[in-house]
Ligand code: HEC
């Protein structure tokens with residue numbers, strides 16, 4: 001018995017030593033393991049799916065050179081080197097199967113890579129991932145030297161939850177900001193995180209690449225359709241993105257600090273409802289123009305132009321907010337933009353894919369103001385390719401029936417459009433300037449155009465008096481404020497006459513000169529509506545009860561009168 005016990009003890013000891021030895025290469029930060037080998041039995045289905053769905057972008061041999069590839073930014077991935085961005089493994093290493101499955105299922109937002117979870121079954125996704133692994137030529141998923149370090153990311157210390165992950169203490173977010181500054185993330189991501197730090201970066205395949213815009217987290221490749229989850233950021237900082245200049249900070253930043261840094265980055269992204277299919281915020285279809293009794297100021301730092309949403313941590317707007325004069329009652333409307341593909345090159349993908357709009361109107365001035373804002377990492381210096389943004393209106397609103405609208409680009413011969421186009425170049429600006437916290441003034445001019453269709457857009461003889469009352473480019477963000485009187489002389493009958501209270505169709509266009517966008521190479525929105533909110537004097541709130549009681553009184557009086565009359569009649573008849 002004793003010998004047997006001894007032997008068991010010795011076996012235990014050996015086992016422990018072996019276990020210890022095995023765990024030696026693994027340190028606290030990671031667990032070592034082999035890559036998942038290719039599952040041969042899935043290749044037949046995988047190949048079928050690949051040649052039906054993926055080949056158009058990724059190419060016959062997976063070299064990222066399918067027929068659509070040249071028109072896309074970022075380009076489809078070349079699989080041959082085995083370089084994958086979104087992983088839980090260390091920099092330079094191969095991914096796990098589950099990472100690729102997650103990618104194929106959820107897509108890579110901000111790029112053309114679709115979320116296939118909507119179109120393919122689980123089995124098809126698993127299989128096509130196996131096939132993609134066979135397209136990797138330079139490396140081998142079965143090679144013993146391909147050992148992987150699966151990272152330890154710690155755990156969300158605040159236990160925040162979907163969809164918005166709010167409720168991280170302010171001091172942790174502030175600490176995160178310090179960590180960001182210490183690690184110089186701004187050198188690539190810009191002073192306010194809009195990705196405007198470095199215009200000269202290239203990826204491993206020699207193509208131009210931009211740092212992520214932290215204020216548009218729905219475009220993070222690794223957002224996994226849980227766009228506000230700080231884990232996605234922790235993963236990116238821990239593993240880096242293979243094939244890109246985005247390094248890992250595993251050794252420089254402790255796991256605890258990575259979570260705080262992630263909370264800071266995450267706090268910059270406005271909380272919007274995200275459309276699951278498009279992986280983008282849902283359009284705000286109605287732009288409300290706030291009523292102002294006196295004049296409207298063009299100073300956008302004035303409370304008149306502040307929205308509670310400016311603080312992305314604000315959960316929602318305070319309910320019952322009726323302080324019209326005091327300001328802070330504004331709202332940033334999100335307007336999605338897409339590449340114009342009706343004319344010219346199909347599949348044209350513009351650099352700017354959304355803008356934000358805020359509006360006020362003044363009763364005293366009988367004028368309306370639209371503040372348009374959008375992110376663009378770098379601007380043009382070239383007078384031949386100025387930057388541009390325009391607001392488009394129906395030229396003859398009164399002639400439109402019901403929900404009728406002009407053709408969405410430049411109108412048509414029956415329904416002309418009124419276009420207010422601002423063209424500009426930043427002053428004393430160079431893309432390689434260090435991000436300048438004071439920003440740049442714009443050399444800006446306004447043109448008023450009439451559009452009767454694509455071939456027929458011309459400048460008005462008598463402009464309607466649209467003004468640019470303020471404009472600036474600061475830290476990757478363009479801000480332009482338009483102003484016009486509600487009504488104009490309207491000699492050509494094509495200036496929009498803006499009514500109080502009515503719904504007016506409006507749309508937006510944008511040209512990124514830095515990317516040589518011009519004419520039909522532009523970003524456009526669909527028609528949305530704008531409405532000038534009517535004055536809402538405090539007395540209105542008390543009106544219904546007063547009206548109610550008057551009405552009640554009137555009825556009582558009627559009854560009383562009827563009775564009295566009847567009585568009188570009765571009296572007369574019978575007496
Ligand atoms: C419309 C074009 C398009 C189609 C179709 C497409 N992809 Fe992609 N795919 C891309 C682009 C673009 C990227 C690179 C995005 C980036 O690098 O930011 C990409 C990247 C990838 C990656 C790399 C992920 C990583 O972490 O780096 C994988 C894997 C992938 N695609 C798999 C697939 C599979 C599987 C299919 C078919 C079911 C498919 N793709 C179809 C455009 C496409």
Ligand code: HEC
Nearest residue numbers: 183185188210211212220221222223233236244245246249
């Ligand atoms: C050398 C330049 C550089 C530095 C420094 C840098 N980044 Fe990045 N980062 C990039 C680039 C480039 C991308 C975009 C890669 C792409 O589009 O695939 C990126 C992407 C990201 C993303 C998006 C990840 C995703 O899923 O798409 C996050 C988050 C991020 N970086 C955070 C940080 C933080 C935090 C720091 C500082 C600790 C930092 N980066 C430092 C270049 C940099």
